[in-house]
Amino acid sequence: MPLPNLSVNIAGLRLQNPVMPASGTFGFGEEYSRFFDLNLLGAIVVKAVTLKPAPGNPPPRLAETASGLLNSIGLQNPGLEVFIREKMPFLRRFKPPVIVNIAGKTLEEYVELAERLSEVEGVAALEVNISCPNVKEGGVAFGVDPKMAAGVITAVRRRTPLPIIAKLTPNVTDITEIARAAEDAGCDAVSLINTLQGMAIDVERRRPLLANVVGGLSGPAIKPVALYAVWRVARAVKIPVIGMGGIRTATDALEFMLAGARAVAVGTATFTRPTAMVEIIEGLREYLHRNNINDINELVGAIKV
Amino acid sequence: MSAGVEHIGLICSNVEIGPGAYLMEISLPEVALRARPGQFLHLRCGEGMEWLLRRPLSVHDVDKKSGRVSLLYQVVGKGTSWLAGQKPGINIDVLGPLGRGFSLPPCGGKALLVAGGVGIAPLFFLARELLGRGVILKFFLGARTRNLLLRLEALQRLGIEIEVATDDGSAGFSGPVTALLEKSIPKEKPDIVFACGPRPMLAACAGLLAGHHIPGEFSLEERMACGLGACRGCAVPVRSPEGGATYENVCTCGPVFAAQEIIW
Numbered sequence: 001m002p003l004p005n006l007s008v009n010i011a012g013l014r015l016q017n018p019v020m021p022a023s024g025t026f027g028f029g030e031e032y033s034r035f036f037d038l039n040l041l042g043a044i045v046v047k048a049v050t051l052k053p054a055p056g057n058p059p060p061r062l063a064e065t066a067s068g069l070l071n072s073i074g075l076q077n078p079g080l081e082v083f084i085r086e087k088m089p090f091l092r093r094f095k096p097p098v099i100v101n102i103a104g105k106t107l108e109e110y111v112e113l114a115e116r117l118s119e120v121e122g123v124a125a126l127e128v129n130i131s132c133p134n135v136k137e138g139g140v141a142f143g144v145d146p147k148m149a150a151g152v153i154t155a156v157r158r159r160t161p162l163p164i165i166a167k168l169t170p171n172v173t174d175i176t177e178i179a180r181a182a183e184d185a186g187c188d189a190v191s192l193i194n195t196l197q198g199m200a201i202d203v204e205r206r207r208p209l210l211a212n213v214v215g216g217l218s219g220p221a222i223k224p225v226a227l228y229a230v231w232r233v234a235r236a237v238k239i240p241v242i243g244m245g246g247i248r249t250a251t252d253a254l255e256f257m258l259a260g261a262r263a264v265a266v267g268t269a270t271f272t273r274p275t276a277m278v279e280i281i282e283g284l285r286e287y288l289h290r291n292n293i294n295d296i297n298e299l300v301g302a303i304k305v
Numbered sequence: 306m307s308a309g310v311e312h313i314g315l316i317c318s319n320v321e322i323g324p325g326a327y328l329m330e331i332s333l334p335e336v337a338l339r340a341r342p343g344q345f346l347h348l349r350c351g352e353g354m355e356w357l358l359r360r361p362l363s364v365h366d367v368d369k370k371s372g373r374v375s376l377l378y379q380v381v382g383k384g385t386s387w388l389a390g391q392k393p394g395i396n397i398d399v400l401g402p403l404g405r406g407f408s409l410p411p412c413g414g415k416a417l418l419v420a421g422g423v424g425i426a427p428l429f430f431l432a433r434e435l436l437g438r439g440v441i442l443k444f445f446l447g448a449r450t451r452n453l454l455l456r457l458e459a460l461q462r463l464g465i466e467i468e469v470a471t472d473d474g475s476a477g478f479s480g481p482v483t484a485l486l487e488k489s490i491p492k493e494k495p496d497i498v499f500a501c502g503p504r505p506m507l508a509a510c511a512g513l514l515a516g517h518h519i520p521g522e523f524s525l526e527e528r529m530a531c532g533l534g535a536c537r538g539c540a541v542p543v544r545s546p547e548g549g550a551t552y553e554n555v556c557t558c559g560p561v562f563a564a565q566e567i568i569w
Contacts, residue, residue: 027535034310047537056552062528062538064383067356069530076537076552220356248356271358271530272349274311274400 004288005295006281008042008262010240011163011188013097013124015042015263018296019253019281022244022267023048023101023127023167024073025218028087029094035274038094040281042263046083046091048103048129051113053079063200063209068221069268070198072212075103075135080113084120097124101167103132103139110142110152114160126162128152128187131169131194133216143169143194146181153185165242168192168233175229176236183237191242191265192233193226219268220246227259234260234301248276250283260301309335312399316391317373323455325380326423327389328365334372336402340364342431343406343524343561346376347532349398350384360384361529361556363427363501364402377455379423403532404560407431407499407522414496415441419486419510421502422448425456427524427560428501432463443468443493447482447502451475483509490517497521498564508569521564527555542568 006017020043021032028046029038038044056076063070077083083100091098100123104110110128117123130143130152142148149166156164166182168175170193179190195216200209208214226245234241243261247253248269256264269276288296314331322328336346344364351357365377380389391397407427410416416435418428425446435442447470448454454476460467469477470485478485483506486498490513500510501524514521527539534557541559543566545551550568553559 025531025536027533027537031531031533031535047535055550056537056540058542059540059552060528061540062530064358064528069358071530071536071538073537073540076540268530271532271536272356274533 002294004285004293005297006285006288008297010242010263011125011165013043013163015097017042017281017284018257018263019277019284020045020099020242020263020265021270021277022265023129025267025270028083029091032270032274036278039096040278041096043097043099043124044091044094045099045127045265046087046101047077048075048101048132049077049080049083049113050075050103051080051109053077053082058211060209060211063215065198065200065217066221068217068219070200070210070215070217071195072210072215074212075132075139080116084116088120088122092122098122099125099127099165101127101129103129103135107152107155111155111159114156114162118160118162123162125165126156126160127165127167127191128156129167131167133169133171133195133197133214140169140171143178144172146177149178150181150185153182153187157186163188165189165191167194169194170225170229171197176232179233179237183239187239189240189242190233190237191244193222193229193245196222196225218246220248222246223252227255230256230261231259231303247280250280250287253280253284254287254299257296257299258301258303262300309339310400310403312336312401313396314374314399316393316395316397318393319389319391321389323453326453326455327378327380329376329378329388330373331376331397331399332372333374333399336374336399337367337369337372340367340374340402341406342409342434343427344402344404345560346374346399346401347403347529348388350387355383357384357387358530359400359532360388361532363524363560364430365426366430366433377423377426377429400532404556405558407524407561409434409438410440410497412438413440415493417443417445417486417489417493417495417498419445419482419498419500419502420447421482421506422453423455424500424502424506426501428499429456429459431499432460432465436463436465445470445482445485445489447471447485447506449473481509482506483513486510487513490519495519511564511567511569514564522561523564523567524561525555525559525567529556532556544568
């Protein structure tokens, strides 16, 4: 039997397999390159880049909850110029497409980020972050209203030839409405879900565990919610869906693909097991082999309801 | 691929040495050889029942000959509770040694070491290394009460001068260890002060040292996720070279920082 095909097409990019890191959990790639060869990944998704350096939120920024992790990092990053100058040369050494997550405070900032990054060698696609719950300006404000979401995507679409992926927040009444608006505005794929807003309280001190009071919840705790969102969105749009939210194992990844995701992203699990993504890729290969499936694309949306 | 960072270590012992405080010995020959005082290990916790993040613990001591690394921890939550339940003979998944440790003075000189409670964790290893370098040292060990003066006997066995402080006066000086330090600095005239303990204690130490123009190196604790600098979760506010404020990762820029670098 020939080796099963793991490659998928997302937004005009051919990924050798459907597994990539979730933005924000993988730094700019260097941190995990001592654990495995980044060439094994389907794509490399880097931490959100903002126009100017962003200091991030005051600590504590993390709180562990039942099978979950609350964070309020606040998009800490060295800014566009440092990213291009100091982070891209490293990322260009790898074969998988580099997807850069961009976050703006204003529409103009998204556009400027997109324009500048379009000229940078090695940037394969942009993930437009309209879903960060931890910044005061921009971020999720663009992702909770279909008109605002469409506005950002339309503006970015006009200024970049790169494929664009809209990263969606689950903190909305109807995520399919935002996904459709982003699709109509010309984005090439959607990725979901970003973190769910949440909080945790230290009862002895009667204070929130996060200095920012609220944060975004990730990890296994959110997987069923994420899976449901992916299932709904995959049926509502024609563009590919990148599914994420609590994926730890190949079985988790398969659930997302059966629910309609063409690719998956792994985030919080990597903190516990730095090689989680590599194990998931192997697990997918093994599943295909065991089930006599030649092409992983056959599984996308193949849930029998 | 991992450049010696990923390890599976066999737990050799895991003993409660004070109320809720445990000393765990793990067989990790490579770590024992490479770890420097102040570095930490990132331990995978909660296998099975519940998903948990790793827990960062300072290297408490190493024995290069036996290949054992010891960790000292206080049970404070789910992760440390899980650790406390692990029996000898169990394998544990460890990343490390990680982070930047204390800078070791070449040789000679005088150092004061100040520990508050379980803050002795990284300072024991440091004390042994400093002794080996002929540094004259004095140890200030503080705790809430007598039976929380962890590893006092082990410190005594090192043959170093020790002063003890307890908040309730049940042993040694009655009051915070920082008050003891304050009294001692003028007569000890140390070249450097190393400290680890609760944040308010460290802030007080930093203030004292600034007043006397004595350099200090403090080991900080912060909630941590990746431990590798990727997630930016374990931020600490520091003075930037330009004079402003910025955040650094405790995991990769620390856990040891210059006292005057931190914005308390």
